Amino acid sequence: NAGVTQTPKFQVLKTGQSMTLQCAQDMNHEYMSWYRQDPGMGLRLIHYSVGAGITDQGEVPNGYNVSRSTTEDFPLRLLSAAPSQTSVYFCASRPFGQAASRQPQHFGDGTRLSIL
Amino acid sequence: GESVGLHLPTLSVQEGDNSIINCAYSNSASDYFIWYKQESGKGPQFIIDIRSNMDKRQGQRVTVLLNKTVKHLSLQIAATQPGDSAVYFCAELRNTGGFKTIFGAGTRLFVKA
Numbered sequence: 001n002a003g004v005t006q007t008p009k010f011q012v013l014k015t016g017q018s019m020t021l022q023c024a025q026d027m028n029h030e031y032m033s034w035y036r037q038d039p040g041m042g043l044r045l046i047h048y049s050v051g052a053g054i055t056d057q058g059e060v061p062n063g064y065n066v067s068r069s070t071t072e073d074f075p076l077r078l079l080s081a082a083p084s085q086t087s088v089y090f091c092a093s094r095p096f097g098q099a100a101s102r103q104p105q106h107f108g109d110g111t112r113l114s115i116l
Numbered sequence: 117g118e119s120v121g122l123h124l125p126t127l128s129v130q131e132g133d134n135s136i137i138n139c140a141y142s143n144s145a146s147d148y149f150i151w152y153k154q155e156s157g158k159g160p161q162f163i164i165d166i167r168s169n170m171d172k173r174q175g176q177r178v179t180v181l182l183n184k185t186v187k188h189l190s191l192q193i194a195a196t197q198p199g200d201s202a203v204y205f206c207a208e209l210r211n212t213g214g215f216k217t218i219f220g221a222g223t224r225l226f227v228k229a
Contacts, residue, residue, distance in 0.1 A: 004159075035219075040125075040221060041221055042205065042218075042219035042220050042221045042222065043160070043205070043219040044219075045216060045217075048216070058216070090159050090160070092159075101209065102147070102148040102165075102167065102209060103165075104150050104152070104162035104165055105160075105162075105217060106162075107152075107159030107160045107161070108159050109157070109158050109159045110157075110158075110159050
């Protein structure tokens, strides 16, 4: 199994540009999430999804959109990139449900995004 | 506010020694805790977890201890090796609609040869 795959690994954007970060998992996990990681801070939740067609906001959702049309894919869209969005972005997945939620998340290797 | 935090941002140990990484949490309703390891340029990787009905859980060279009285979590690594050098995160699962995971800022472990 490939696990969680993120593309691209690196990206440089200009302020105001838009782009989509891709995330795919092959473990049939219902729960998928996007985090950003900034120096000296823990992973902060941007958006999450508990299944196809269901998404919700996390801790820092402003400036980002998500959709979940399939179980496998959970893309993150930056609508109009700002320098404050320079960060490392991680996608993660795990099973979902009362008991299944008490399982660790599986992470991709991240997308390193710089906004100039 | 409620948070998952760490006592030390960096820890340096000699190869072969035992390492102890500490973590404090403040939400007494959390019932599941996880330790992750993150190597440079990689995503967090699961190491070990523990449920709140346990005080201790052992894995291969790693042990997690949970003290619910003082809301403290620790990760012990036995016979630390150079390959253990990484950032270690503790995380708690809060049973609040969606079972969101809250991460600490991380401790960087340096292993000296």
